[in-house]
Amino acid sequence: MAALEDHPGYLGLTSQGVIAIHADWPIHPEEHGAELALLWLTAFPQDTLFKRIDDIDRCFLFLADVKSSIRSDLFDRRNFHVAIWHEDLLALADSEFVSGVSRVTERQRQDLWRSEVGEQLFIRLEDGSLKPLDLPPLEGYDDEDTSWPEVVREGILVTSAGRGRAASLLSQGFSLAVLGDRVEQLMHIGYFDAAVREACIALEHRMKVWLRSAMWGDALVEEFIARLRDQGIGPESHLRVLRGEIRAAFKFIRNDFMHNFVEIDETQARAILFRLGRVTAVLDRVLSDDA
Numbered sequence: 331m332a333a334l335e336d337h338p339g340y341l342g343l344t345s346q347g348v349i350a351i352h353a354d355w356p357i358h359p360e361e362h363g364a365e366l367a368l369l370w371l372t373a374f375p376q377d378t379l380f381k382r383i384d385d386i387d388r389c390f391l392f393l394a395d396v397k398s399s400i401r402s403d404l405f406d407r408r409n410f411h412v413a414i415w416h417e418d419l420l421a422l423a424d425s426e427f428v429s430g431v432s433r434v435t436e437r438q439r440q441d442l443w444r445s446e447v448g449e450q451l452f453i454r455l456e457d458g459s460l461k462p463l464d465l466p467p468l469e470g471y472d473d474e475d476t477s478w479p480e481v482v483r484e485g486i487l488v489t490s491a492g493r494g495r496a497a498s499l500l501s502q503g504f505s506l507a508v509l510g511d512r513v514e515q516l517m518h519i520g521y522f523d524a525a526v527r528e529a530c531i532a533l534e535h536r537m538k539v540w541l542r543s544a545m546w547g548d549a550l551v552e553e554f555i556a557r558l559r560d561q562g563i564g565p566e567s568h569l570r571v572l573r574g575e576i577r578a579a580f581k582f583i584r585n586d587f588m589h590n591f592v593e594i595d596e597t598q599a600r601a602i603l604f605r606l607g608r609v610t611a612v613l614d615r616v617l618s619d620d621a
Contacts, residue, residue, distance in 0.1 A: 338566045351387040356405060357574040358567040359389055359413040364421035365499055367414045371428070371488050372496040373578050373601040375594065379485035380412060388416040395485060398581075408548070410578060419486075420479050427492030430482040437471035439478045444468075493597045500600035508607045522599035529606045530579050536613055540620075551576045563616065572612060575605040 334340055339351040339358065346362045360366070371380065380392035383404045393399060394410035403409075423431035434442070444465070452460040488496075506514045509529045516525035534546065537554050545553050555573045558564070564572075579602045594602075 335565060338570075340565050341567050342565055348387075351389055353384070353386040353389070353391070355384065355391050355411065355413060355570075356407045356409070357391075357411045357413050357570050359415055360568070360571040362415055362418060364418040364425075364427075365495075367412075367418045368422060368427055368488070368492060368496050369499065369601050369604060370412045370414070372493055372597050373605060374410070375598060376488065376493060379487055381483075381485035382481045390414050390416065390419060390479075390481070392486070410581075411574065416479050417477070419481075420477070422492065423479070425491070425495070427489055427495055428486045429489055430484065430486035432480050433476040434478050434480045435471075435473045435476055436478055437468055437473040439480060440471050441468055442480060493595075496601060497597040500597070500604055504600070504604045504607060506603060506607075508610055509603060513603065517596075517599065517603075520596075522594050522596055526579065526594065526599050526602050529603055533576075533606055533610060533613070534580065536610075536617075540613070540617060547580055548577060551580060558612075558616065561616070563612075572609065576609050578602065579606050579609075 334350060337350055338354045341348060341350055341358060343349055344361055348362075351358070371378075374394050374396065379395045381395050381404075382390050383393050384391040390413065392412045392414065393404050394412060396410060399409050400406040419428070419431055420433060422428045423433075451463040451465065453463050455461055506517060510532060513525050513529045513532075516522075516528060534550060537550060538544070538546075541550070541553055541557060543550060543553055551573060554576070555569050558572070559566070559569055563569070
């Protein structure tokens with residue numbers, strides 16, 4: 331029997347006591363906290379829509395619907411995803427930091443879901459035949475507790491207030507010094523895209539040297555994560571979060587992405603640099619272990 335730690339949805343013991351979720355997603359929630367979720371969302375351009383594509387164990391998986399998205403397979407690992415706990419998404423909505431989210435009861439949520447998928451559902455048996463699935467009556471669901479989030483089909487969007495809050499968090503709680511003087515100088519004079527590229531190139535170079543690799547972009551990220559996996563660094567869910575952090579940043583030095591995102595604002599730049607700083611800390615740790 332496989333150990334719980336080997337399950338891709340194993341998170342370790344989070345601050346809310348959650349150990350694992352029943353999901354094998356391209357990315358998982360790294361922790362609880364509305365502000366942490368907000369920093370994930372603001373790592374993308376301000377007009378990015380985040381479309382709900384799955385909902386397991388009171389956690390949503392969103393597709394960051396950027397121009398390069400592979401819409402034929404929303405779960406494709408080459409897409410960009412964000413995972414957010416229900417309670418954190420509701421907190422963001424209550425603060426008007428995101429739009430497209432409303433509070434509903436469990437019964438209302440079931441009613442909305444059934445209106446989308448239809449009342450008659452089937453399960454496929456081992457012999458390939460279909461068996462009707464009997465859904466419990468709606469009257470059996472709670473219709474008072476409004477702790478269930480409902481997301482509009484078009485997707486959620488970070489509001490200007492949300493971006494302002496993210497900017498405040500990032501300016502107070504994260505020092506750019508870890509990324510070098512050039513990055514700090516470029517941010518100071520307002521060259522936000524150049525600061526991100528500078529930080530990405532520096533990190534990419536360090537990764538190449540450590541891996542002794544000629545790869546770049548996504549291929550380099552996959553090689554880096556595979557090496558960490560081989561060395562047993564962190565559970566799989568943490569590696570998937572780390573992979574998402576690096577990919578969201580490295581896309582800025584890829585020509586196709588630069589054509590899509592011509593400019594980035596200070597909030598988005600700081601959100602990306604915040605994640606690069608955390609990746610740098612991981613790389614520093616593995617380099618010190620190899621020394």
